[in-house]
Amino acid sequence: MNDLPLADLDAFAAVARERSFRSAAKKRGVSASALSEALRRLEARLGVRLLNRTTRSVTVTDAGRRLIERLAPALGEIAGALDQVASERDNPAGTLRLNVPTIVARKILPSIVGPFLAAHPSIAMEVTAEDGFIDVLAAGFDAGVRYEERVEKDMIAIPIGPHVQRYVTAAAPTYLARHGVPQHPRDILEHATIRHRFQNGIALAWEFGEGDAAMTVAPPATVLANAIDLEISAAVDGLGIIRTFEEFLMPEIHAGRLVPILEDWVTSFPGPYLYYASRRHMPAPLRAFVDFLKARQRQLSR
Secondary structure, eight states: OTTOOHHHHHHHHHHHHHTOHHHHHHHHTSOHHHHHHHHHHHHHHHTSOOEEEOSSOEEEOHHHHHHHHHHHHHHHHHHHHHHHHHHTTTSOOEEEEEEEOHHHHHHTTHHHHHHHHHHOTTEEEEEEEOSSOOOTTTTTOSEEEEOGGGSOTTSEEEEOSOSEEEEEEEEOHHHHHHHOOOSSGGGGGGSOEEEEOOTTSOOOOEEESSGGGOEEEOOOEEEEESOHHHHHHHHHTTSOEEEEEHHHHHHHHHTTSSEEEOGGGOEEEEOOEEEESOSTTOOHHHHHHHHHHHHHHHHHTO
16 A cells, blocks of 8 residues: 555545535646546545545545544645745755866856855855866766867756857067067977866867967977966966966966967857756756856846
């Protein structure tokens, strides 16, 4: 008997309370015949009559009364649990776990996390910053942030942060004074460079320009690292030319510690996307974050 359908038990309790199939059906938004069928299944499974029904009345049998006395507390607990879960749509609670690239953790999320958590004080965030591409669901994350070419096609993706970002090239004034200013990307091959290596060991070639005019070079590295702070420091110290996200270099460029070069070969590309597996049955914190990002994008686009 452990496999009795909960819906049939709930239907019996509803009719027993109302003493009417029609009244119970109206409150539950179903047909009286559906409740009658549910009760028929339940009585057949139990082998006892739970309700006496005539054309004029519905009364609870002794067996039905004993059952309802035992059922009422349990059904109340279940209803309370369901109400609590449903309330998370309006008052989401829990932990949102994100996996994001370093650039997003450093330059994009800081302006988002504060307002989001202020709007949802019952939500906590766990953010892991890494530049490799992983299966976010298998790794226990609710969602990830990556750039368009690295988002799986079966994922749902929405913009987070700027719609367009740029890769720029720069070097310290002292370095340029000693070695000259390259005029073309191929000139980089004759210079010292500071390059980024991802956690999987790959150091991507530098792509310059866009469209038909784009070209790729893979210069030798004087400094090869997976720590952007170290890479920028090496560039400021005059150890070579650096090429990376504009957001990383602008503070040093504005301060005069780095000078932009090859400005005709700046590369623009779409900004990052939050991606996740499904719109259905999303965890409440993730749903709240998605809604927050969409509202934020609408405000920024006005």
